[in-house]
Amino acid sequence: MDAGLIGLEHMGAGMARNILEAGHGLTVYNRTRGKAESLVNKGAHSAANLSEACRGEAVITMLADDHAVESVVYGDGGLLSSLRKGATHISCSTISVALSERLAADHAAVGQRFVAAPVFGRPDAAAAGKLFVVAAGAPDAIAAVQPIFDAVGQKTVVVSETPKAANLVKLSGNFLIASVIESLGEAMALVSKGGVDKQLYLEILTSTLFSAPVYKTYGALIANGNFEPAGFAAPLGQKDIRLTLAAAEELRVPLPLASLLRDRFLTLLATGGEKLDWSAIGQLAARDAGADAP
Amino acid sequence: MDAGLIGLEHMGAGMARNILEAGHGLTVYNRTRGKAESLVNKGAHSAANLSEACRGEAVITMLADDHAVESVVYGDGGLLSSLRKGATHISCSTISVALSERLAADHAAVGQRFVAAPVFGRPDAAAAGKLFVVAAGAPDAIAAVQPIFDAVGQKTVVVSETPKAANLVKLSGNFLIASVIESLGEAMALVSKGGVDKQLYLEILTSTLFSAPVYKTYGALIANGNFEPAGFAAPLGQKDIRLTLAAAEELRVPLPLASLLRDRFLTLLATGGEKLDWSAIGQLAARDAGADAP
Amino acid sequence: MDAGLIGLEHMGAGMARNILEAGHGLTVYNRTRGKAESLVNKGAHSAANLSEACRGEAVITMLADDHAVESVVYGDGGLLSSLRKGATHISCSTISVALSERLAADHAAVGQRFVAAPVFGRPDAAAAGKLFVVAAGAPDAIAAVQPIFDAVGQKTVVVSETPKAANLVKLSGNFLIASVIESLGEAMALVSKGGVDKQLYLEILTSTLFSAPVYKTYGALIANGNFEPAGFAAPLGQKDIRLTLAAAEELRVPLPLASLLRDRFLTLLATGGEKLDWSAIGQLAARDAGADAP
Amino acid sequence: MDAGLIGLEHMGAGMARNILEAGHGLTVYNRTRGKAESLVNKGAHSAANLSEACRGEAVITMLADDHAVESVVYGDGGLLSSLRKGATHISCSTISVALSERLAADHAAVGQRFVAAPVFGRPDAAAAGKLFVVAAGAPDAIAAVQPIFDAVGQKTVVVSETPKAANLVKLSGNFLIASVIESLGEAMALVSKGGVDKQLYLEILTSTLFSAPVYKTYGALIANGNFEPAGFAAPLGQKDIRLTLAAAEELRVPLPLASLLRDRFLTLLATGGEKLDWSAIGQLAARDAGADAP
Known part of the structure; x- marks a missing residue:
């Protein structure tokens, strides 16, 4: 499938590499541009701005905190305005339950899907594709992005149909x-x-x-x-x-x-x-x- | 070696069996006499009273609490009056640090040795001889009773020369x-x-x-x-x-x-x-x- | 002086009565209109909307929580848009330190003054004009509204020039x-x-x-x-x-x-x-x- | 009445003075002898040993802790062996509930009475006879020593017939x-x-x-x-x-x-x-x- 990934720090970079190796198309974006280079060498497309990273069927966010996620979702050219109808925001960051609830509602309001999928594992597990994915969201939305989970993790457990439960x-x-x-x-x-x-x-x-x-x-x-x-x-x-x-x-x-x-x-x-x-x-x-x- | 064992509840009975199987002479004592029978069938001697269990080189106590240990040590015919000079009291019970300190002093005062050797493991580990022994006491006293530890446990770790540290x-x-x-x-x-x-x-x-x-x-x-x-x-x-x-x-x-x-x-x-x-x-x-x- | 008072529950109603009795002009406002009646009989003017309560030199808010204060300050016709330059918002509610800090900044940005003046005392003390006022804000702003504090309280203690300290x-x-x-x-x-x-x-x-x-x-x-x-x-x-x-x-x-x-x-x-x-x-x-x- | 008092630190000395001033006979004892002198000048008898302080109808203990109380009660010539049948031990020290319970039983076993009467108040209140006495014990035992309480305190409250409740x-x-x-x-x-x-x-x-x-x-x-x-x-x-x-x-x-x-x-x-x-x-x-x- 064709996806975007926003956030290329330790965890995100490792996940990106495994998504590419699984044969998916991947557009990456990081506030600091340099982080994308080694991934471009492996076949990733480097987005010039947020909206460019939102053109696929799904976009993954792997960011530091609520504030960072809010700014890429609600900011100019952010996910809410750029993601196509029916596409899925996969939130892997460790964010608040309250923000997760708000994201679910706001994406739904514009016809987008939202899956919360925080991961257990440290950067070495991310690099090895051995993360443990805890997912929650609508069953069909999760099914649609399962190939991404398979690429980054050794196991996916679905805990609820309500995204915030995973957070x-x-x-x-x-x-x-x-x-x-x-x-x-x-x-x-x-x-x-x-x-x-x-x-x-x-x-x-x-x-x-x-x-x-x-x-x-x-x-x-x-x-x-x-x-x-x-x-x-x-x-x-x-x-x-x-x-x-x-x-x-x-x-x-x-x-x-x-x-x-x-x-x-x-x-x-x-x-x-x-x-x-x-x-x-x-x-x-x-x-x-x-x-x-x- | 020749030892006594006082306390034949779940943990003590399993330990006794493994000491016998390792070829040591064992005299067992329990307040409730019936507990000793199956061990006698395996070669144990059943003591009629406390002092009879104190005739060997070492006596092990595996009892419920401070009170029980105090009564067999300080009571009539108890360890303090019955154990020979140079023999060792091996205390495997989970007792207070304060009692352990007192036992060390009181045994020393009459020329007896004291080793604290509480164990990690549940009754099934005791039955299988797979306990984990945490021992503390004088090095020569511990060395002398090491065959007992080898019989009941899979590993012995000596944490200090002061018995109470093990407790x-x-x-x-x-x-x-x-x-x-x-x-x-x-x-x-x-x-x-x-x-x-x-x-x-x-x-x-x-x-x-x-x-x-x-x-x-x-x-x-x-x-x-x-x-x-x-x-x-x-x-x-x-x-x-x-x-x-x-x-x-x-x-x-x-x-x-x-x-x-x-x-x-x-x-x-x-x-x-x-x-x-x-x-x-x-x-x-x-x-x-x-x-x-x- | 000429002031407004927003919030006529137990505490606010008692304070309003004492302000009137001290001879000040007072315009009162409450979301539920009926609360104002008995005060009108004592000489208060009943405002038809928020902005009408903001025409004097000062406006007091005595409300339940952050949310209520935010809505009268930032809402349509609220204090921020209605209070004249140099006039003072006296916040007597028990609100968060964070909101107090935000109010101070936002009022200052439009040339208004902000004094935090939470009170100690229950409704009976409010009715008797015996509250204990803990005030914080710019010294001249506090001096300007001291007559109000004298009307509602038995004592005013100024704890800081930074409003949030009072909260x-x-x-x-x-x-x-x-x-x-x-x-x-x-x-x-x-x-x-x-x-x-x-x-x-x-x-x-x-x-x-x-x-x-x-x-x-x-x-x-x-x-x-x-x-x-x-x-x-x-x-x-x-x-x-x-x-x-x-x-x-x-x-x-x-x-x-x-x-x-x-x-x-x-x-x-x-x-x-x-x-x-x-x-x-x-x-x-x-x-x-x-x-x-x- | 005729009483003894054991313990002449800050609190005890003040209490002794007020008991003397109320006209009672008082024999005082302190481990360190010098403490008694000023009281002797006011009419107290200074006991040479514990048992001499136990000859009256009641003896008060006002000591630092459990250990001090145990040693004067259970030690040689202590209260338990010296107090006459029917006489009362008034324990004013802040001791454990467990010791209070034990004292009640042990005094009763030899026909003596025990009243727990810890006091609220610092040394200045003791000196002024303004302590607040919280007493517990058998009603007749308390009634018998009420004159002592009246001498040292401004008020006595009886909280229970069981001494330890006062502690x-x-x-x-x-x-x-x-x-x-x-x-x-x-x-x-x-x-x-x-x-x-x-x-x-x-x-x-x-x-x-x-x-x-x-x-x-x-x-x-x-x-x-x-x-x-x-x-x-x-x-x-x-x-x-x-x-x-x-x-x-x-x-x-x-x-x-x-x-x-x-x-x-x-x-x-x-x-x-x-x-x-x-x-x-x-x-x-x-x-x-x-x-x-x-």
């Missing part, structure tokens, strides 16, 4: 990761002040019940106090917890652990952690315990 | 499990009220970053609202969080997530959850959200 | 009240389950260190379980905590107690408390303790 | 004070980072709804960052929250705000606050917000 799942996943970080931070502060070596402790954990990648990855970052450069920066973590809490407030679901995480992120940002990896909230328990990290 | 690690592990339960409970309450099927959600989680056994096991219990019969009863979970907080208080380590778990367990026990599995704290977020479980 | 103070005050409610709710759940009579307990508290009105008022509501009709409804309390947390997030100030209150309000709203007084969060501790209220 | 009330009162400190700490961190002067802010609060002494006293300490010398030291605050939580656990009452306070006190003690006034937890919100105190 909720994505946010809740980041909440779960942050919960692991907090719990590891507290546990390590405790055993470490009790005289146990953190590396040895982590080895025990990951050899037993806590063998999941999330414990290995974040446990090592916390045990080593290795928060720079940031793989996922603290302000993005704070944003995702904020969006989780906003969605929960709308649904009236109290989330005390998410509230704790919110306060941790604010503490981190207020005390010099702006450029650290989000896992740096995992050192705050040790700081409060008067222990030097790491 | 701290064990408690922190249960804290981490309870943290997983709480985070899953909140996440499921959120996505479920947002219209996403809990089973499908759990499948997404455990197919991606959260592939560890602890997510599969507890996620299924929460998604199904399946809290009876209890694999590990709520009062035991509450006890372990209490002991974690007590150890943290002694070390002056604030643990806000453990405090949240404490309140969750008290709520569960105060509102009819006495006999439920400890994972039932994972339904409290849904209850507070006004959603019917499961 | 922050007001929100923090409601946070403090909600904190009192929560602390009383927990303390009463505790002593009551311990066999102490709640009324007697409250008498002890208010006879000693806790003699402030806020303890007497809210303590009695909680002790009696008397949450209907609502003096200040739960959704308004939830809104104010939300606005407090939003302001705190912008300033990067973690507020764990406010986070706890947020979760309490969401629990209350999710479990049938929509129409109760906001002090009904004070019964949630008892509910979690398995105790029947009151 | 619960006392602990809950300290929990409420600590809650005020935390809420003020958060509110001041917020408005201060928002540009509002803390002193001015405190004036607004205490002129309006928050006119109680507790807000004036602790608000000034926090606004000024004036935590030395300690009026009530941080470790004592931490102890009282610990005892509150222990009583709540026994009664199965989850107290999330008390849990937050627990973590605050541990943070304070772990980061150099050992000698500060307990109100220093009120600066932790500012610290987490990256703001310099005060």
